[in-house]
Amino acid sequence: MEHYHMNLNLKVWRQKNSNTKGDFKTYQVKNISSEMSFLEMFDVLNEQLITEGEEPVAFDHDCREGICGMCSMYINGKPHGPWQANTTCQLHMRAFKDGDTIVVEPWRANAFPVIKDLTVNRSAFDRIIQAGGYISVNTGNAVDGNALPINKDNADNSFAAAMCIGCGACVAACKNSSAMLFLSAKVSHLALLPQGEPERKSRVMNMVAQMDKEGFGACTNTGACEATCPKEISLTNIARLNSEYLGASLSADK
Structure with missing residues (x-):
């Protein structure tokens, strides 16, 4: 893959x-490597601002490995930028060209107020x-991994739902700022396992x-x-959430 530099x-x-x-x-950054991550480009911008005596841009980040869900921002109007199934920290500057204008803004949702x-x-x-995204267990030695037989499909679907990193891209992408995909992932990954049954x-x-x-x-x-989720959480989890909620609503034992 060709390595190049760009001004943005x-x-x-x-x-x-x-x-x-x-x-x-509006800011200009120069000589940005195509191999930089998007957040590394922001590091360059902030170093430039500090050198010029200006306040650096505040943005969330932690792992920079697509795990923590902290690096949440709109990039040219799309949560996490132009690449599919990627977080902002996994986005590299080769997604852009020399002379491009990049618009960066925070999540827009009343439930996610801007800090800075x-x-x-x-x-x-x-x-x-x-409120409930956990199981209540007694602490002690770890249980043997095969002590509870679990259907393979249930295990796979639970794992897929548990991949949600809570970044909020689903809320940011939704015209209603709905958190249903996030919530459905958290409910599904426990509802599909026997450990989640009691609660x-x-x-x-x-x-x-x-x-x-x-x-x-x-x-x-x-x-x-679903289209913007960096972990590709499926809409089928929302269907499962609705089913779980209806069943619980009709039950006297909630």
């Missing part, structure tokens, strides 16, 4: 905090997990209630969430 125009959202109005600021610049508060997801009904009821309390929108099944 960046239109970056700058906002001091959630109580102030923000706007786009490109950093948003995604603690609403944490509170949804706290199955209370889990889905409590987590859906918390999601509504956080102010996320309703799901209208447009599929934008």
